[in-house]
Amino acid sequence: xxxxxxxxxxxxxxxxxxxxxxxxxxxxxxxxxxxxxxxxxxxxxxxxxxxxxxxxxxxxxxxxxxxxxxxxxxxxxxxxxxxxxxxxxxxxxxxxxxxxxxxxxxxxxxxxxxxxxxxxxxxxxxxxxxxxxxxxxxxxxxxxxxxxxxxxxxxxxxxxxxxxxxxxxxxxxxxxxxxxxxxxxxxxxxxxxxxxxxxxxxxxxxxxxxx
Numbered sequence: 001x002x003x004x005x006x007x008x009x010x011x012x013x014x015x016x017x018x019x020x021x022x023x024x025x026x027x028x029x030x031x032x033x034x035x036x037x038x039x040x041x042x043x044x045x046x047x048x049x050x051x052x053x054x055x056x057x058x059x060x061x062x063x064x065x066x067x068x069x070x071x072x073x074x075x076x077x078x079x080x081x082x083x084x085x086x087x088x089x090x091x092x093x094x095x096x097x098x099x100x101x102x103x104x105x106x107x108x109x110x111x112x113x114x115x116x117x118x119x120x121x122x123x124x125x126x127x128x129x130x131x132x133x134x135x136x137x138x139x140x141x142x143x144x145x146x147x148x149x150x151x152x153x154x155x156x157x158x159x160x161x162x163x164x165x166x167x168x169x170x171x172x173x174x175x176x177x178x179x180x181x182x183x184x185x186x187x188x189x190x191x192x193x194x195x196x197x198x199x200x201x202x203x204x205x206x207x208x209x210x211x
Contacts, residue, residue, distance in 0.1 A: 012052035034071040061158040076161045089203035091152050093196040095143035100187050100195040107142045108188050115184045172209040
C-alpha cells in the first residue's frame with residue numbers, strides 16, 4: 001500500500017483561528033481581499049496550510065471565494081442577517097424551552113451565574129461580547145443536542161461579522177440585558193413556553209438593532 005499524505009491539520013486549524021480572530025476584530029474588514037502571499041510570509045508558512053485554513057473559513061461563511069479573484073472577507077447583507085437571525089431564533093428558542101423543562105438545579109444556577117457575570121461586564125465591551133456568547137452557547141450545551149449546537153456555533157460566527165453594529169446602538173445593550181433577565185427568570189421558574197418566547201423576542205429585537 002502507498003503511504004497516505006496527510007494535511008498538517010493542527011497547523012491549518014491554527015491559521016484558521018488566527019484569521020478568524022482578525023476578521024472578528026476588524027483587522028480584516030468585510031469585503032477586503034485576503035492577500036495570501038502577504039499573510040503566508042507574515043505567518044512564516046507555505047500557502048498550502050493557508051489555503052486549507054481559508055477553505056475552513058469559507059465553509060463557516062466568514063470568507064467568500066470569487067472565481068479568478070481569490071478570497072474575500074464576507075460582507076453580510078440585510079437578507080443574510082435576517083436569515084441568520086431567523087435560524088438562530090428557531091434553534092435557540094427550542095433549546096431554551098428544553099433547558100427550562102429538564103435542566104438540573106445546578107445547571108440553572110450556572111446560567112444565572114453567567115448572567116450575573118454579564119451584568120458586571122456592561123462597561124467592558126469585549127468581555128461583554130465574550131460572556132454574552134458564552135451564555136448562549138451554555139444554554140445550547142445544557143440542551144444537549146450536538147447537531148443543533150454545531151449549527152448555532154457556525155451561524156454565530158456569521159452573526160459576529162455584524163455584532164458591533166447591533167449591541168452598540170443607543171439603548172440596545174440595556175435592552176439586551178433586560179431580555180436576558182426575563183429569559184433567566186423563565187428558565188429558573190421552569191417556564192418552558194415563556195423561555196421560548198423570551199428567546200424569540202431577544203432575537204427579534206436583536207435583528208431590528210442589527211439591520
